[in-house]
Amino acid sequence: MAASRHVLERIGTHTNTRSGVSAGVTELDLAFADDASFEAWYRRTVPRVFSFLMSRSGADRDLSEELTQQTYTAAIEQRSRFDGRSDSVTWLCGIARHKLVDHLRKGARVDRRRIRMEVRQIELAVFKAPLEIDDRELIAKAFRALPSDQRSVLALVAFDGLSIGEAAQVLGKKAGATQSLLHRAREGFRRAHAQEMRDE
């Protein structure tokens, strides 16, 4: 509360109704008031951001950690854009989604160059990995086996519930191309999941 009062005095605004925070003062304004406030906000939000990325990356922990770091760094730089209309976690997840799509877009270019080698690596990994006993892990493995651009479109449509048009806008593609990509992604997942089931 001390931090809140400090920010309110510094900004000179009045109190409002949204979540008990002030009209001109957003949740982020309070979070950046001092070190303690920032740490509290960070530790409260980071599990949800990390989970968001984990689920959409096919439980790729390294990638999720990398993108979580990118997300918070961007959030600090762009915090003036936070308008307080939503919860800060929702805002963070929006940034995270763009970071993930950017990553997968870059990955798609690499995929096209290294497709044969990647297939071999996947087979090798499958061969060396311990047996998966959890369905969720099978799903994650099948998802990770998809090319990057297919993972992007599935993440946007299946996880986030975006329409084809919205997903196309995020991906920077035409709606028809996105629809086609989504079709290939689902087909790829169907085959990969079946393969994982057979392997198990």
Next chain:
Amino acid sequence: MSDERIDALLRQLDVSYDPEPTFVDALHAHLAPLARRAGSRRGGFVRWLASLPIPLARATGLPQRLVFVILTTMLLLTMLGTLLLVGALIRERPLGNGALFVSRAGSLSSVDPTSGSLTVLVEGEGRIFQVTRSPDGRFVTFWTTETDTDRLWVIRADGTVRRSLVQDLPPVRNACIDVWSPDSQSLASEVTVGGVPRILVTNVNSGVGAFLSPDGVSAHCPLLSPTGDRLAFAHEWPDGRQTLALIRSDGSEFEDLADLGDLRVSGPASWSADGAWVYFDAKTPRTFLGSIYRVNVGTRVVEQLTADSVNAAAPALSPDMASMSYLIVHSSTLYDLYVAGGDGSDPRLVLRRAGNGGWSSDSQFLLSDWRPPAALGTGGLVTVRPDGSDLRVLVPNEPSCASQEPFCLDGMSWGQPRP
């Protein structure tokens, strides 16, 4: 497996995953300095400006992009307006003393000395004489001629609320020009009542007038001091002499200002802004040539400012007291406008065939009724700098007026006493 089933399978991944505590701590250690620096930059103007659309969008319900575009447009327009305003301010602004007023052919008009635009305030009168604007620019007084007398009027400078003054007296206006008190409350006029020229002081608000010059004293051409507490006028003696007299505005301490010998004073024309000097013109009985003089109100010392060889009249001291404008008179209808230093030094011609309408309040311009030779145009009411530059015709003469005598303008005033 259907598409819906695939999506449902994928959504099974959407569960909570705990980040490694070491990762959380390490990332916090990385982010904390960034957050601290970001927090310390909060007060930046640019950051504030960039974030301005957000609360506005919230308050108005408009899209943030639209608010940004509107704000940017407003900012650009404000900058453009500021540039134009600054440009207008730094541009030399002539005639900072507000509107001037002219009367001709029975009409009274206000003229914007900057743009030259003219607005008719009164029309349909027989003739309108002796137009004078109050120093504060709010009122204009003028005289009209009726069957057996003259009438004094006051009107707001915007042409509204015209009132008749001194209705209880039947004064007859004389030739000298009325003068306002510095506080714009009263007007001193020369009028003839019962065959005697007297100084009438009229309260413009109440419309009540009172004679200031003593009974039996013939008084001409009043001039109020810069503080308004004293009044100078030409005192006409029974033997025909005409001297310069002084009286307090309460009617006390009537006295002759100086011993001028046989000089015949036309009238006090200009009082220096510091109150020290009264400028006037007087004629020598032997030659009937006029000269410009000034008398020190404190020491009563009289100085002649123009040479005996020229016929000079109608002096006007600039408000900054640095210069004096006057006329070199060739005949009753032919005269040239000159300027000299306040002490009469360095006389120089400003404009041929031009009268002396006095100075602008910033001492930068002279007002003049100019009747040039036909080859130079019809002339008219003009402003001109003392060095003769920036000659500008504000009210052109009608072609028929250019050659007529007397001049077609019946009166003009821009708030300064004029000869």
